[in-house]
Amino acid sequence: MQRIPKSTLKRLALYHRCFLDLKQAGIVKIQSRELSIQMGIESATIRKDFSYLGELGRQGYGYKIDFVLDAFEQVLNIQEKQKCILIGAGNLGRALMNFFTSERFTSELSHAPTALVAAFDNNPSISGLTINHIPILHTDQMIDYIKENQVKYVILAVPSHASQEIVDAITNLGIEGILNLTSTIINAGSMVVHEVDLAIELETLVFTAIQEQVNRKQTTIKDILDL
């Protein structure tokens, strides 16, 4: 079968967000050219990406917002939000708790496919607290909690040295995926891992800015390298 490339999966998440914003703005249909401009993605790429979801629009007619959103939501199975926990409630973890309990993420209109239900930390001065109605529990309770609540997703925000130990502990409990914010490579068996490494993101910004300067000067990166 056809495997959806990673870059497409990321864009699918971006399209989903964009169509939700369009719906909220009261828009019912968008031309593919308009969508392309709004998202900064070429029409051909959008057509190719959407082809993975089936026939979502016709050439020259554009995309019906509701129809596209329905397709996304059948794939995401939004009817039942999947439970997600946060492991590690330090500075980063607490920032994530604020973010994932904000209206942007929890409102009906956000159509987020997951809901944050609990956080875990092994520091007894943090566990026991509650942030925006989400309890921070001690790591000792983590395995039982995952089993009893059929948790499907984990946001991992522990110190890097602790990451593999945590991953080993939550293996074979029914977890589908891990959002890894620890900047370490983890070995997670059959669980899907999606990494966000801010050092890489900052370097991507620098590459993009350099490319921008090069474009302004009408030279090429090859010219800089003198190759």
Added chain:
Amino acid sequence: MQRIPKSTLKRLALYHRCFLDLKQAGIVKIQSRELSIQMGIESATIRKDFSYLGELGRQGYGYKIDFVLDAFEQVLNIQEKQKCILIGAGNLGRALMNFFTSERFTSELSHAPTALVAAFDNNPSISGLTINHIPILHTDQMIDYIKENQVKYVILAVPSHASQEIVDAITNLGIEGILNLTSTIINAGSMVVHEVDLAIELETLVFTAIQEQVNRKQTTIKDILDL
């Protein structure tokens, strides 16, 4: 001239990190097939990506680690680290300060193209503090600081409602790029913006996990949609 696609720029940052790790492991050359397996990126994609940097290797011969790193570093102009500031030193900001002052980011071997030099916050109970030798200054001092120190990059971690106001304030001061962690769309004129939105990253993880389940069941997302 040829414009480097965004997805390639992101991969260039990943290759750079990978080659630095290989060098640290004492490896001097890598076959393109090996590199492909290690990074989970197809050889053809790697060849295409590298073509933007010039002739970095020959078919069947592989890539010399030092040669590739030199090419990256000429592009990144690593000799002089660009100054980067953080705006917003709340939970997220302080987590970022710890991250960007960690050895992984600041060591000689990290070859990071930027260095975090200061943070800014408008909360007087935070400004005046120092985290890992990086001062947190009051936002009032921000514009003078940027001008005097020729700051080139900004990591934006303020509350969403404040993001555009900050961006407006730092326009035309020589800033090249903004790493936007505010989950809001900002209008930054000629400054390059790279967004990291954790809601999108979490949804990308969910898409990837669903795709993985679909693959295991040997059906397609089109089948789920019954199209």
